[in-house]
Amino acid sequence: MRTTVLPSARRALAIYAAIPTLAFVFLAVSSGSSLSNFASYLPRATVDMSYSFTRMLAAYALSLGFSLAYGYYAATHRGGERIMIPVLDILQSVPILGFFPFAVVILAAATPGSFIGPNFASVFLIFTSMAWNMVFGVYESLKTLPGDLKEAADTFGLRGWLLFRRVLYPACVNRLVYNTVLSWTAGWFFLVEAEIFTTNTKNALQGIGSYLSFAASASNAAEFLAGIVVLVIVIALLDFVVWRPLGRWAERFRYDVSPSGETEIVAPERDSAGRFHRARVYVTERVRTGVTRVTTPLVQLAAITVRPVRPSSARRRSVYYYLALGTILVIVWLLLIALVVALLSVYTHPIEPSVRALIAQVPAAVGASTLRIVASYAICLCISLPLAIHISRSSRASKVGLPIIEVIASFPATALFPVIIFQLIPFISAEGASILMLMTGMMWYLFFNILSGVRSLPPDLVEASRSYGVRGWKFFRRVLLPGIFPALITGSITAFGGGWNTLIVAEYLSVGPTKQLSLLGLGQLIDIGNSLGSSGYALMATALLAMVGTVIAINELIWKPLYRRAATRYRYD
Amino acid sequence: MALIRVEHLDKSFPSRHGTISIMQDISFEVKDSDFVAIVGPSGCGKSTLLRLIQGLDRPTAGRILFRGQPVDGVARQMAMVFQSFALYPWLTVSQNVAFGLEALGWSPERIAPQVEKYIDVTGLDGFQEAFPRELSGGMRQRVGLARALAVEPSVLLMDEPFSALDALTAESLRDEILQLWQDPALPPDAVILVTHNIEEAIELADRVLVLSRRPGHILAEIPIELPRPRDRKSSAFYDMTDRVYSLITEGRPTTGAEPAGEGAERAGQML
Numbered sequence: 054m055r056t057t058v059l060p061s062a063r064r065a066l067a068i069y070a071a072i073p074t075l076a077f078v079f080l081a082v083s084s085g086s087s088l089s090n091f092a093s094y095l096p097r098a099t100v101d102m103s104y105s106f107t108r109m110l111a112a113y114a115l116s117l118g119f120s121l122a123y124g125y126y127a128a129t130h131r132g133g134e135r136i137m138i139p140v141l142d143i144l145q146s147v148p149i150l151g152f153f154p155f156a157v158v159i160l161a162a163a164t165p166g167s168f169i170g171p172n173f174a175s176v177f178l179i180f181t182s183m184a185w186n187m188v189f190g191v192y193e194s195l196k197t198l199p200g201d202l203k204e205a206a207d208t209f210g211l212r213g214w215l216l217f218r219r220v221l222y223p224a225c226v227n228r229l230v231y232n233t234v235l236s237w238t239a240g241w242f243f244l245v246e247a248e249i250f251t252t253n254t255k256n257a258l259q260g261i262g263s264y265l266s267f268a269a270s271a272s273n274a275a276e277f278l279a280g281i282v283v284l285v286i287v288i289a290l291l292d293f294v295v296w297r298p299l300g301r302w303a304e305r306f307r308y309d310v311s312p313s314g315e316t317e318i319v320a321p322e323r324d325s326a327g328r329f330h331r332a333r334v335y336v337t338e339r340v341r342t343g344v345t346r347v348t349t350p351l352v353q354l355a356a357i358t359v360r361p362v363r364p365s366s367a368r369r370r371s372v373y374y375y376l377a378l379g380t381i382l383v384i385v386w387l388l389l390i391a392l393v394v395a396l397l398s399v400y401t402h403p404i405e406p407s408v409r410a411l412i413a414q415v416p417a418a419v420g421a422s423t424l425r426i427v428a429s430y431a432i433c434l435c436i437s438l439p440l441a442i443h444i445s446r447s448s449r450a451s452k453v454g455l456p457i458i459e460v461i462a463s464f465p466a467t468a469l470f471p472v473i474i475f476q477l478i479p480f481i482s483a484e485g486a487s488i489l490m491l492m493t494g495m496m497w498y499l500f501f502n503i504l505s506g507v508r509s510l511p512p513d514l515v516e517a518s519r520s521y522g523v524r525g526w527k528f529f530r531r532v533l534l535p536g537i538f539p540a541l542i543t544g545s546i547t548a549f550g551g552g553w554n555t556l557i558v559a560e561y562l563s564v565g566p567t568k569q570l571s572l573l574g575l576g577q578l579i580d581i582g583n584s585l586g587s588s589g590y591a592l593m594a595t596a597l598l599a600m601v602g603t604v605i606a607i608n609e610l611i612w613k614p615l616y617r618r619a620a621t622r623y624r625y626d
Numbered sequence: 627m628a629l630i631r632v633e634h635l636d637k638s639f640p641s642r643h644g645t646i647s648i649m650q651d652i653s654f655e656v657k658d659s660d661f662v663a664i665v666g667p668s669g670c671g672k673s674t675l676l677r678l679i680q681g682l683d684r685p686t687a688g689r690i691l692f693r694g695q696p697v698d699g700v701a702r703q704m705a706m707v708f709q710s711f712a713l714y715p716w717l718t719v720s721q722n723v724a725f726g727l728e729a730l731g732w733s734p735e736r737i738a739p740q741v742e743k744y745i746d747v748t749g750l751d752g753f754q755e756a757f758p759r760e761l762s763g764g765m766r767q768r769v770g771l772a773r774a775l776a777v778e779p780s781v782l783l784m785d786e787p788f789s790a791l792d793a794l795t796a797e798s799l800r801d802e803i804l805q806l807w808q809d810p811a812l813p814p815d816a817v818i819l820v821t822h823n824i825e826e827a828i829e830l831a832d833r834v835l836v837l838s839r840r841p842g843h844i845l846a847e848i849p850i851e852l853p854r855p856r857d858r859k860s861s862a863f864y865d866m867t868d869r870v871y872s873l874i875t876e877g878r879p880t881t882g883a884e885p886a887g888e889g890a891e892r893a894g895q896m897l
Binding site (some may be wrong): 519535538624 | 677680682700702705706708710712714715716717725726728729730757759773777
């Protein structure tokens with residue numbers, strides 16, 4: 054295995070090296086300034102990086118604990134499952150970043166003069182970008198644990214800690230490791246975005262994102278380059294020293310060939326074994342793991358609503374169950390009250406006329422932001438679909454192209470925004486730059502979901518098409534599109550989620566006194582509201598509510614019906 | 627002229643540990659109105675052979691002739707029935723049966739009666755609008771069969787068509803396939819059945835090709851001259867079964883890559 058992993062690793066290393074090199078060339082050409090003294094900024098960038106890294110570690114530790122506890126409970130307690138999974142679905146479809154300004158303001162006010170407040174807010178933000186997919190990883194691993202493995206444990210009387218250590222935990226490890234890598238990728242993206250965001254406020258967080266933002270506002274290309282170099286080194290080190298060995302280690306816990314592209318990250322040669330190796334394994338495994346692919350987030354929601362309602366069982370529940378349920382209800386209730394009180398206080402205060410005028414723009418902003426995201430989605434789809442199909446059908450493209458794409462996707466594009474975007478505006482206009490930024494937040498969700506969809510198309514269905522001479526457009530319409538439909542919808546939903554989260558920087562990016570990108574939209578209004586201080590609360594709250602409302606409306610009206618269709622008609626079984 | 631001629635077929639796959647040879651020097655003929663069964667232990671390349679015959683895969687060496695013409699690309703005069711049925715879950719029974727006809731560019735007006743005919747022949751009447759998941763395994767394989775027969779192929783290729791079914795369902799489907807086969811008004815001209823079930827091969831086929839373990843080559847070609855319908859409990863049937871079984875398990879050693887004892891043991895387990 055080692056020998057086949059190495060070439061792709063070398064290729065990945067080359068890509069990592071290419072990112073700062075390209076940035077160097079780009080900066081040297083565009084700024085014309087000397088970059089020779091960039092090494093003198095490295096120590097400062099490293100110190101700032103260590104702050105960011107500590108935040109990532111803290112958020113990851115929180116996510117890991119949370120996902121094990123939450124996932125385990127939801128998978129093993131039917132009552133808990135019925136509440137916990139829909140709650141998670143709502144949480145992950147809400148654009149958390151929109152709440153970030155609020156969280157910073159509230160927590161900074163709660164801890165005046167202390168660094169704890171903003172840091173806590175940022176760790177919490179990163180946590181929300183890491184946790185959900187890890188929870189689903191644990192939950193799905195436990196739910197799809199083959200029944201006989203569970204029964205075998207029962208017959209030997211394994212319970213409690215021993216059951217967890219010997220059966221449940223090993224069952225999760227493989228998915229958890231894979232999802233951990235995804236979580237860190239999303240985490241970096243939002244960490245940098247959040248830090249850039251705080252440089253517009255008086256609570257600027259020390260970290261690599263704010264470092265890059267300050268370097269850009271001082272028009273110091275060498276300083277900026279040093280930041281990019283440090284960021285790339287840390288991400289590459291993590292990849293080679295932690296993720297790749299961890300992935301190989303996690304392989305031993307795989308009791309199943311997963312139908313999605315998951316195996317590719319740790320065992321890229323598996324695909325090249327070709328139909329000969331796969332067809333046999335696949336057809337039998339397919340049946341068993343068919344559930345996994347549909348248990349992606351929103352299908353859960355669809356499945357819950359589609360599932361016939363059973364009369365409540367008269368099963369006796371423990372005191373703890375009611376205690377836990379009661380506690381959750383009380384907490385939810387308190388949060389609701391707090392929210393209502395906060396909103397009341399925001400709206401009962403007199404609103405300045407200038408702010409009132411901005412609030413009047415909210416409906417137009419909803420339209421503008423939605424259009425922007427839809428446009429970005431359309432472009433992403435036009436790129437991802439052919440790319441994913443090509444990569445999954447050609448083993449050469451898969452060997453060469455995939456590692457490149459994985460590396461690019463793992464680098465937080467937000468880090469490049471403060472400089473690159475302003476250089477591009479003259480060529481693609483502010484609107485184009487904004488859509489480009491949105492694309493960096495949407496593209497990979499779509500691409501990797503489609504890729505795993507094409508890959509998990511049962512080989513015998515593809516072969517039957519060839520046998521009956523179904524090719525070209527007919528093949529696309531009759532076989533490929535229906536076959537990847539569930540994955541396409543999952544990808545679309547997560548891509549839209551990513552888009553809403555990127556809006557905060559994509560519509561309003563200000564670097565220094567001169568460079569400013571500001572386009573009418575919800576992200577822009579939230580940013581403006583934030584910069585106005587306490588008089589902007591009403592604007593922030595209104596824009597935020599409008600955003601949440603839009604997201605929920607799109608989910609309910611478009612994605613959920615499509616998902617229900619995917620879960621019923623376009624399912625393999 | 628032979629319907630299908632297979633000449634000196636070799637197939638190997640590259641792998642991490644060098645080249646794996648799947649089959650070596652396979653030659654045989656299929657004539658008009660021939661029902662040929664190919665049996666052999668798991669991994670001897672039976673299914674690969676079937677795919678090579680239709681042109682879904684290319685041989686490393688050797689060639690396949692269909693009515694004297696080399697098979698180049700997927701041969702549309704043949705139709706495949708898959709072990710796993712390979713039905714499209716998002717298409718109805720009718721749409722699945724029409725699958726190959728659409729690819730042939732038939733008009734909807736021509737497709738409809740053709741689909742109806744083969745739905746009727748395979749006993750699927752009343753299930754036209756059902757989705758595959760709503761059907762039992764036996765009914766699903768009927769759809770697979772109807773889809774294959776609907777294109778009226780010269781050669782019907784069946785890749786372990788009964789092994790995903792329970793014993794009783796498989797038995798009744800076998801009987802029906804024999805009846806369809808004996809109806810001269812219906813396609814195909816010849817059938818090639820791949821199976822690991824020796825009794826099934828002897829019950830259905832006119833000829834049984836016995837393949838060795840990997841790399842597969844033909845150990846024997848046994849004509850089955852028992853009158854149909856064949857009684858599995860008759861002593862002639864039993865003798866025939868015994869002969870094929872011992873051929874496979876004793877399997878004369880081939881390239882000597884593995885000791886014969888191990889090979890025999892493996893064949894015994896897998897059969």
